[in-house]
Amino acid sequence: MKNIKFLLLGIFFAIVLSKSQAISWFRFYEMFRFQSFHMFGIIGSAIVISAIFMQLFKHGKIKDIHGNIITPKKKEKGYVRTIVGGTFFGLGWGISGACAGPIFVILGFKFLPALILLISALIGAFIYGLLSKKLPN
Amino acid sequence: MDFIFEPWPWFVGGPLIALSLVLYFYFGKNFGTSTDFETLCTIAGAGKVADYFKKDWKERDFGLMFAIGLVIGGIIASNFLIPDQTVNLNPKSVQELTEIGFANVANQYFPDEIFSNEAVFSFKGFLILVFSGLMIGFGTRYAGGCTSGHAITGLSSLQFPSLLAVIGFFIGGIIAAWFIIPTIF
Numbered sequence: 001m002k003n004i005k006f007l008l009l010g011i012f013f014a015i016v017l018s019k020s021q022a023i024s025w026f027r028f029y030e031m032f033r034f035q036s037f038h039m040f041g042i043i044g045s046a047i048v049i050s051a052i053f054m055q056l057f058k059h060g061k062i063k064d065i066h067g068n069i070i071t072p073k074k075k076e077k078g079y080v081r082t083i084v085g086g087t088f089f090g091l092g093w094g095i096s097g098a099c100a101g102p103i104f105v106i107l108g109f110k111f112l113p114a115l116i117l118l119i120s121a122l123i124g125a126f127i128y129g130l131l132s133k134k135l136p137n
Numbered sequence: 138m139d140f141i142f143e144p145w146p147w148f149v150g151g152p153l154i155a156l157s158l159v160l161y162f163y164f165g166k167n168f169g170t171s172t173d174f175e176t177l178c179t180i181a182g183a184g185k186v187a188d189y190f191k192k193d194w195k196e197r198d199f200g201l202m203f204a205i206g207l208v209i210g211g212i213i214a215s216n217f218l219i220p221d222q223t224v225n226l227n228p229k230s231v232q233e234l235t236e237i238g239f240a241n242v243a244n245q246y247f248p249d250e251i252f253s254n255e256a257v258f259s260f261k262g263f264l265i266l267v268f269s270g271l272m273i274g275f276g277t278r279y280a281g282g283c284t285s286g287h288a289i290t291g292l293s294s295l296q297f298p299s300l301l302a303v304i305g306f307f308i309g310g311i312i313a314a315w316f317i318i319p320t321i322f
Contacts, residue, residue: 003202005164010206011213013157018214020150024246026224032314035227038147043288045151050293053159064165073167075291075298076281082298086305089276089283093306094313096251096269100171100283104204108211110252113266120270125174128278129189135279
């Protein structure tokens, strides 16, 4: 079971998100209304600390478990896909209070609504797959 | 032990999220959750209809294990680690939501108006969840990532497309919180 470490990491990540309230609908409403520092503090500090590690990865100070240099995948470029796609994602996130990872975590809290979110998200990803060649970049 | 059961402040949550990302990369894989949506589509047979999903999902099995871990972690957290789900919300947010008809605001993580069985089995509530899910799934794949892949991995590795995507996330989220939620409730 070489992937057991990812299972354990998933459990850990879910507990971190749950305990810091980063799966709460109310916390995201508050964030998008700019009425609290909490979520900005969580996301901001996660980015700053990750950025330090990204530098260590880049210069090979930390290598992965197999001894390879760690390089994050390059994101696809394009103004339309990032801004329009991002806006769609933000609409779903803002209304349901769930982004991709938390949907799986919320299954453990509110099974039925989270299941509907997950199935709909899979259908959404499927529709993207059908249209991917026709959509502007 | 008290610390385990109390809500964790941002300066604990943020660094532990960064630690999760670091471990994910240390284990040799690229951090990001929404790619797992595609993998699940592939497993469900989407490759028969669209070439986009013709991939070998076994190369992404680590992501599935991570997603299963997320569900297990959610079950553990909800049953054993959060005796009190009260959210210490800004009173202004509480007042706004109360004014548009939300009951028991911030007494639990998820509002009954969207997540209770009554809501789920109502036409409106069902539509809200389906619409949100479609937007999340379609949007994240079109944009090429979600909060973990773009906002945290992408921004921390200084990738310009991620900045654009995060601007998009906020355009959508602001439209939702300022216009859609006050309108539909």
